[in-house]
Amino acid sequence: MFFTVSNVNIFLVKFFYGLVTLFLVNHVIKFVQRVRKLPPGPWGLPFVGYLPFLRHDSQNQMTELAAKYGPVFSFKCGKFDLIVINQWKFIKEALTNEHLLGRPKETILPGVIDHHSFAEMTGEPWKQQRRIALTTLRDVGFGKSEMEDSIRDEIKSFSEVLKSFKETFSLFKKFESHIIDEVDEHRKKDIDDNSIKDYIDGFLNEMSKRQNEKDSSFNLDTLQRNAALFYGAGSDTISNTLKWMMLYLVKYPEYQIKIRDEIKQTIGLNRQPENVDRQQMPFTMAFIYESLRFSSIVPLNLLRRATEDTKVGGYSIPKDSLVVFNFWSVHHDPNLWDNPELFKPERFLNEDKSKAIKPPYLVAFSGGRRVCPGESFAYLQLFLYLVSFLQQFEISAESGKDISLERAYYFLVRQKSLPNLIFKSVD
Ligand code: HEM
Structure with missing residues (x-):
């Protein structure tokens, strides 16, 4: 058999075409197989998928897409398949699914931040880190009366600042700098290596116990990332929720009066509130629950990954x-809440209004094994701040200013505009 140059060329071209076709067919088969496995959803563009069509208010968009494609739908987001779970029935099931406890493998800023905090970890390292964080924080005072004392001290010094202002001012700017200053002060304190006084001590202690362990996640980079996590996850969420609560108080002054009446009937205006007081203050708790539902500051859960x-x-x-859980869809579902677009704390009260009931579908802090570890601390802070403020001040906005509840979306659901507030001492 003779091969001429043109024969060889034709052979090579055919061979090349054959390979390309095989590659494409294989690719298409794999793609179709994967797509057939995935829940239905909108098509996007090649390579980027649905990414260019995502809106800022993605929780609303996800709720709209769920109405079109079903409560569990999917789309491509760059190279990832993203599955969005809507409605309480399905989110409830997903929260208890042990294969949905993972987080994405990639770091948020590769090359800049290459270490994970425990909020980004999966599997055994996540379990170990979370356990040490929770036990250390519990042992050093999370949820204890000492913790209440330090929050009360913090509120007291903040209230003094409020009293010293004669003019209206932006509460919100002060609030942010106040919290940042507090955290900075705590960071300056000396650490006694022999006794665990705070989370950093607890972490270092565990790190030394595991120093001979290969691939231990207890290292200084993780400590740094976890410290930043607690600061980020703990301060912005609380201050943003408090800002929403202040807005609701000035928008609906009747609730401010109701809470102050409840304070007068229970602890009075002079004694500082304590965590146990929550039990006898149903309307105050109902107001906090409704603020968490209505604002839904974390509308879509932090990304999970199916392991x-x-x-x-x-x-x-x-x-x-x-995998994303659309908490917003649960908090605004008319099948679960009567008129969900109305701010109505009474919806959380039992029939004779003697108790505030938190239904399982109030999922501001998520649920299951990956539930927010700061939940009880957040309730404690929100309760102490709200009650202390209303014991001391009547809060209103500058006259003539319309109180807008419009939302803006930068990772958390925030206020689009913030009015200046007037804090008048309660006599
Ligand atoms: C109103 C306040 C807060 C809200 C609404 C909130 C909400 C959430 C939500 C929805 C998650 C996702 C959980 C999941 O993946 O299922 C989360 C995780 C987390 N939160 Fe919070 N949080 C708040 C306050 C706090 C505070 C005060 C702290 C710490 C002091 C904190 C620390 C964390 C951490 C470390 C995680 C990651 C947990 C993990 O991945 O295992 N949060 N939070």
């Missing part, structure tokens, strides 16, 4: 797809 092939509500969730 195995799994199912939710009969829909397949392939391994390594990213």
Whole structure:
């Protein structure tokens, strides 16, 4: 058999075409197989998927897409398959699914931040880090009366600042700098290596116990990332929720009066509030629950990742797809809440109004094994701040200023505009 130059060229071209076709067919088969496994959803563009179509208010967009494609839907987001779970029935099931406890493998800023905090970890390292964080924080005072004392001291010094102002001013700017200053002060304190006084001591202690362990996640980079996590996750969320609560108090002054009446009937205007007082202050608690529901500051959960092939509500969730729970859809579902677009704390009261009931579908802090570890601390702070402020001040906005509840979205659901507030001492 003779091969001429043109024969060889034709052979090579055919061979090349054959390879390309094989590659494409294989790719298409794999793509179709994966897409067939995934829940239905909108198509996007090649390579980027649905990414360019995502809106700022993505929780509303996800709720709209759920109405079109079903409560569990999916779309491509760059190279990732993203599955969005809506409605309480399905989110409830997903929160208890042990294969949906992972986080994305990638770091947020590769090359800039290459270490994970425990909020970004998966599997055994996440379990170990979370356990040490929770036990240390519990042992050093989270949820103890000493913690209440330090929050009360913090509120007291902040109230003094408020009293010293004769003019209206932006509460919100002060608030932010106040919290940042407090955290900075705490950071300056000397650390006694022999006794665990705070989370950093606890972490270093664990790090030395595990120094011979190969691939231990207890290292200084993780400590730094975890410290930043606690600061970030703990301060912005609380101050943003308090800002929403202040806005609701000035928008609906009747609730301010109701809470102050409850304070007068229970602890009075002079004794400092304590965590146990919550039990006899149903309306105050109902106001806090409604503020968390109505603002839903974390409307879509932090991204989860399926660590195995799994199912939710009969829909397949392939391994390594990213999963989002749309808490907003739960908090604004008319099947669960009467007139969800109204701010109505009374919805959390029982029939004779003697108790505030928190239903399981109030999921501001998520749920299941990855539930926010700061939940009880957040309730404590929100309660102490709210009651202390209303014991001391009548809060109003500058006259003539319309109180807008419009939302803006920068990671958390924030206020679009913030009025200057007037704090008049309660006589
Ligand atoms: C109103 C206040 C807060 C809200 C609404 C909130 C909400 C949330 C939500 C929805 C998650 C995601 C959980 C999941 O993946 O299922 C989360 C995680 C987390 N939160 Fe909070 N949080 C608040 C306050 C705090 C505070 C005060 C702290 C710490 C002192 C904190 C520390 C964390 C941490 C460390 C995680 C990651 C947990 C993990 O991945 O295992 N949060 N939070």
